[in-house]
Amino acid sequence: MNHGAAAADADEILLDGIQQAAFGYFRQMVNPANGLVADTTRDHWPCSIAVVGFALSAYPGAVERGWLSRDEAVELCLAALRFFRDSDQRGTPDSTGYKGFYYHFLDMQSGRRTWRSELSMIDTALLIAGALTARMYFDGETLQEAELREIADELYRRIDWRWAQHDRETIMQGWKPESGFLHYGWEGYSESILLYVLALGSPTHAPARRIYEAWSATYQWENLYGVDFLYAGPLFIHQFSHAWIDFRGIRDRFMREKRSDYFENSRRAVVVQREYAWRNPLGFAGYDEDCWGLTAGDGPTNDMPGISGSGRRLLGYAARGVPFGPDDGTLAGWAALASLPFAPDVVLSTVRAMRRRYSQMHTDHGYASGFNPGLVDADGRCWVSPGHYGLDQGIVTLMIENHRSELIWRLMRKCPYVVDGLRRAGFTGGWLRSQP
């Protein structure tokens, strides 16, 4: 075997192991009775509807790789979809949803709202992206698969995106029965590009096309560290929508104007992260070109035992970003890995370097949400977020799958709602040309 083939095999083995470990989260944390998946592995943690969306999107890849039988996958999908279809949609303080949207956090058993969480537009979008992924994959003739497709369609069609605009040109971030709409919307480039595409593709409650223009008017095209890109600080923003939508070669008005596309933009975001880590302006331990990944995730807090004396302000779970922070020296190995499709060589070399240096941040159960190389215990081990988070495992699973087989991208390229949504948002070119 020549050197190149051996390296490719080694990459494949590495990625297969990581992907399988990440997928294991969903097997471990799902409630098979209702398909809900816990937000984290921590005790008594509720379900996050976004994590359910990632789970529904991860099952097809698991079937293809033999980690889950097709029947098991259909059962799990159906359990979740039936639950959401039949859920209490009255919008009361302990319902499950309202107007086709769902509360961010639900009780794992009853499926009712917990933590007084908000009715979340973006998390509903992530959930429904999962439902549509399953709808596209499970195309068999069995009654179960037909039912699965029907329910996914019903869930999507009943979302009242126009209501979620409230009195604004863009979509609100959330709503609470106690206080109404959260009084802020989306501003700047973010993962909500998926939200807008799904909203615009709706055959039942699509908002006007100008909603997308209104949102993208808040974009900032910046030259930073010599790199031209659509700016957003945390890395996950450059990844989440890409788990479902293949942005290679398709462009909206903004990207046509900039002669770029969102996929290329995410590649440049990797360059910016590496540049920042290399500069390491705050002098944190561990940062360099092969050790980066500032994103939303768990981190230490000052009130944790043995940490308060560190003398710096620690952020806990927070959206860390570059180059203006916040940054408390906490990195996320999974975030670097989730950029795999955009810059495979760089990411693989980073993944190897980070795992070699900080092996404790990745176990057989997947990546920890965050680790802080500068906070070490008496044995010299750095702080690592305990347990695992479903969002992190979800994006790792999907991005590796897209890198290896493009499975989710292929499924969603054929999803008529996504195609319609992209077109209504003004996307043209690339693979969209060949879609009906």
Added chain:
Amino acid sequence: LNRAATVQLGSGAPLVRDSAERERIDNVRPANWRNPAPAPHYDLVIVGAGTAGLVAAQAAASRGAKIALVERHLLGGTCLNTGCVPSKALLRTSRLYAEMRHADRYGACIPGDVRVDFPAVMRRVRGVRARISRADSVRQLTAAGIALFFGQARFTRADALEVEGATLHFGKALIATGARPDTPAIPGLAQAGYLTNENAFDLTRPPRRLLVIGGGPLGCEMAQAFCRLGVQTTIVQKRPLFLPREERDAAQILSDSFARDGIEVRLNTRVLNVHVDGGAKLVDLVSDDYHSTVVVDAILTGTGRLPNTTGLDLEAAGVDADPQHGVQVDDFLRTRNRRIYAAGDVCLDHKFNDTAQASALIVVENALFGGRRRLSELTIPWCTYTDPEIAHVGLYARQARERNIPVKTFTIPLHDVDRAIADDEEVGFVKISVRERTDRILGATIVARHAGEMISEMTLAIVAGVGLRMVARVIHAYPTQAEAIRKAADAYVRTRALSYGQRRSTAWLRWLRR
């Protein structure tokens, strides 16, 4: 004398009677002042001797116009007495305390006892204010030939007004009565008592716990200053970020800075009501549906400013005004009465000292010398004097995009600037937005320790029509933090070099190597 108008200091009279305060009052409203007998006619009567009024008076008088200036309270207005001047003096000392506490960052020893001497801080504030008041003093104005009247002005006709019983006839008039703090309508706040910029600088003892309501420039500056002076400070802002008009990154950096200082930040939060219990003020807050109560000793409001239009009998002069937006003017700063103009906070959205000055000069030109200068032609920079400072001029990127202007922003983090690293002042950036594929500067935002100083270069470039390519050619002294501006210009040049210039250079080098 027509009528002896003896000075009566109104509300806001100084509580402290030290030598500095005596000097300031002697300068801005001497106790023994008597209004002069009015002349039969004035070229320009100016109502309000704050920044706009003073600038207009001095500019017009220097060009030979016969001027009367009417002030109901103190010369110098908000800026000198209760605004920019005392607040910046306070901020400077508070910054010093912050630096002392973090002296180890500079390789220095932290002083053993960093104890805030609040009376000394305020003594310095009063001293600075007294010194600067000399420039706005009665002495200076009368020496310039300006007829100065203290008292409440009331328009009686389209071409006359009355002050303390004297009638002033004018060819033109300027309303420059400024603005006052807009107190939020919060149940119980008035009964509990609160501070504004008008009385905060009269404090002789610091409150132990302070709640600042409002995350605009004033609230942010005061929250940081008092926190650094050892006051346990909470700031409440109903929006998701501070300084809602500014770049998100700027507001985010400010939030982080506040948190580092130890300010308790409450974003997305409204004040429901205030009540007093045992001398403490209990303030009920709500964020979405989460209710909480903070207990403080003092409340400072910084929720905006309302124009001063009451008591002027503007209707008698045919001048339109409303309580929220003030005197209504056209782009030439003229009111419905073509003899009467307005300038400064009483009529402008941008309630800044520099804008008041610029608008006053427009009025002098337009009212007295046949000018046709427009307010909309002004390029107005502004700065919030927190640490770091946040300064802006021109369009924001989002404004450009809303106007369908393709925009690209060149961003230089200060951690890429040698002097900022040497100064340990790396938190911040320079962002310069240009029209895409040109070097035309649309706007700039600077977040830096001295952003207010740095923004002037960008303002000059915009006003003079200087593009980024030219800025790149300007030698900036090294090492300075302003070098960040040149680096942004260099970045522009490099991106252009990658297209046309690079092809040209490559061809030239190929020719040389033949």
